[in-house]
Amino acid sequence: MSAKYSMIENGAETNKIKKFFQKDFSQLIIFMIPMIFIAIFLLYPMAITLVRAFWAPAEYTFKFTGWSLEGFRTFFGTKLYLKALINSIIVSLSVTIFCILIGVPMGYCVARVKIPGKKLLVSLGILPIIMPSFVGAYTWVILLGNNGIVRVAINWLLKPFGVTIPSIYGMFGMILCMTLTYYPFVFQMAYGAFSGANALLEESASLMGAGRTRIMRTITLPLIIPSLGASALLVFVRAIGNFGIPAVIGGNNYVLPTLIKFAYSGAGDINLASSIAVINVIITGLVLYLQKYIVSRHEYETISATHTEIKQHTSFGARLFAIILCLIVLIFSLLPQVTIIVMSFFKRWTGLLPTGFTWENYANIFKKSSHELFNSFFLSITATLMCAVFGSILAYITERKRPKGAALLDLSIMAPFILPGTVVSIALLSAFGGNGIFKLTGTYAILIISYMIRRTPYVYRSVAANLTQLNPSLEEASTISGATWFYTFRRVSVPLIMPAIISGSVMTLTTLLQELSTTILLYGAKTRTVPIQIFNAVNENNLGRASALSTVLLIVVFAIIYTMNTRKGTDLSSSMKM
């Protein structure tokens, strides 16, 4: 079609125009740094891990041991390993299903039934994810362990019926703990989707003669499938990557993360750990693909400009049901937090009530944990600041510049989001564990790098979501006014995406303060963090110290989230989305 017009053959002209854009160096440099970081600390380690998975078993060495399929042979030929794989799949799938069964009805009740204290319910509903999950697991030992008070009490009640509930150790305990820890993801998203839905859609269906259940089945539920799918995936990847809960109450039941730790720390075989990591990645990848496949057939554009208030159920029955449901879920999921705070003031808790009131647990923190506290805050804050910078820039690149291969960049950034922490650790160890030039084990650097790799997606997603809603003409207006790219970025883009940067950073900071699954493989004598100390205290049965430290973490994390929630325009949920 173009032959008719005077141009096109004039290639020199086109090149000149292209050259001018290549001259924009400030952009190029700022954009290159995060890219290089990703290449060195994510893509390269993942590649090395994949290679190592096909190396012969190593005994406390990072050197080349020869090509072999021994790792996979061990995995698929040993009962313990295969069992761990099956356990992982059973636990993660059950947790995902239970989270949906709890989170969706609860989200619906809070969004669509007229009940008091909705804001409080939503805030309380996020608490379970801000507590270190293995601490939650340990409190369930107090409550539901072999002699746990709740178990004894319930079994006494159930005795006439001839049933008993099992001890917390094992599959039941893992599924229970993870469900109560992760249901908030589904609850928060379901709440958002149900309350943010366009009321006109349901009203028009109603005007056309559809009944309540029909509207629910044909309009309401189909429209929340995308956010439901996203939160279900989030729960699944968290559950399959969780190290703390299986480590504390798994008993003899290994799952993939604990198996990786066993292979690396116990057997000293980085190559076997790499093989397991590869299998873990494949499973997660399959689930991700399945989720995308299901959700892709249910993605809709919203076609409406105006939103009206959604009608709420006001009948007594509905309100009673909603209140009871929310209370039961909240009580069960917050029981660990309460238990831990109570426990922190006592010496022992073996019978019905704790005994030996004391301040000693807190006094000990200053004596024995000051270095760990410093480490935790230093590492988390440093990593958070760098995540904020990198995440924002990367989001800006993919959203605004749409370079060639933006999809690939997006995938590289988001990959660690679905990778289990132990897998990321193994990858970093594979790449930087043994070589002379780049030996990073036991340093602050490797922890900060692993934190950045794993948490940059929070800020990235949060900012990207914000940018899609931000009219590009705001930035264009600045350019027209005579501002260079950097001036525009500084004075217009950054101030406008600040709320998203803050909410992404808060998510990053609060989760890093309690990070265990990555740290457990990477920490050294000097870089021990508070969660590691809690984990060790739990394993040594030093419940008082574990509780006091957990309480401190809990208060710090809660204070950060509370401060942020009082700020306008910040929204945690956007950083949780895929």
Added chain:
Amino acid sequence: MSKTVRYENVNKIFGLGTKNEVHALKDVTFTINEGELFCLLGPSGCGKTTLLRNTAGLDTITSGKMYYGDVDISTIPPYKRNIGMVFQSYALYPHMSIFENVAYGLRVRKVPNDIVKKKVTEVMELVGLQEELKRNPSPTALSGGQQQRVAIARALVYDPDVLLLDEPLANLDAKLRRYMRAEIRRIQKATNITTIFVTHDQEEAMAVGDRLAVLRKGLVEQIGTSDELYNQPRNAFVANFIGKMNFFNAHVVSKDAEETVAEIDSTGIRVAIKPERQHVDAKVGDQVLIGGRPEYLSVTTQASDKAVPGKVRIIQHLGSFIRYEVEVNGNISPVTFEIDMDSLQKDIHEGDTINVTFDQSRVALFSPEGREI
């Protein structure tokens, strides 16, 4: 300093070399005069916004040249072009007060504080927002019309060479839109900055612009004043886009230097048309269109051999005139006629079969090519 804007063979191709290649601007060549208020008009997808964005430098043209005055700006980045632009969404910065919004371009230019204050005050007086400036709220606290004024002030404050307006009135309600278009013309004449105004609304373009360019599918169809475009449209598309034109299917039966005679299909009615109203070079036997504005046509109950029979579909009272929508035989014209009468015809009702006559001295001859918008 106001400058001319000149386009020389400007082409823009999106997705060059890919399957989805879109030729959005085709050999655009024309000049906008110094201090002129120039409208780019056309249906959506015609390339008017593309031309504006390329003029601003927000996009780069694929080939050709653009000049501000004598300077070739084709490859100059937008922030060095010294232009002002008002966006359809206004693009006001929600994190700054209206003073800082307007001052933005001066801050970029590192203008001293006292001059910034003076210039912002001046320009806010020009756009009629001196009272709002005293309270200095966030732009989100202003009404749509006021936000529009802030956006104009922000674009004018640093004395740009060229002012670009991208559908600036699209977000306002009908009444305010009519008021603001007069305001824009007043402000433009007061500053005398060369201005390009993009719109899809022909009434707005005719009311505001000194001159207009009508674009279609990346091509400039015609450039001229409102009067020229309305009374001497070059082709059927322009005729039907600038106002309404009714078309009769016809064929040429004779032609000489004095006049061309065309016969309306399946009627035998012959119309003689003078050369100045022939917008097609048709030979005897060629298919053509005879076009007449709604006001050149009449509905009547009287029979006549110079009339076309039709059926009244809808009668609309539009204040100063009455519009009759009349359906005629598909051979005569496939589309419904719009006929404007000065007064209501008492003996004609919806559904009546009537006759359509027309002022033979005012109709024009067009090519049947590309009539649709």
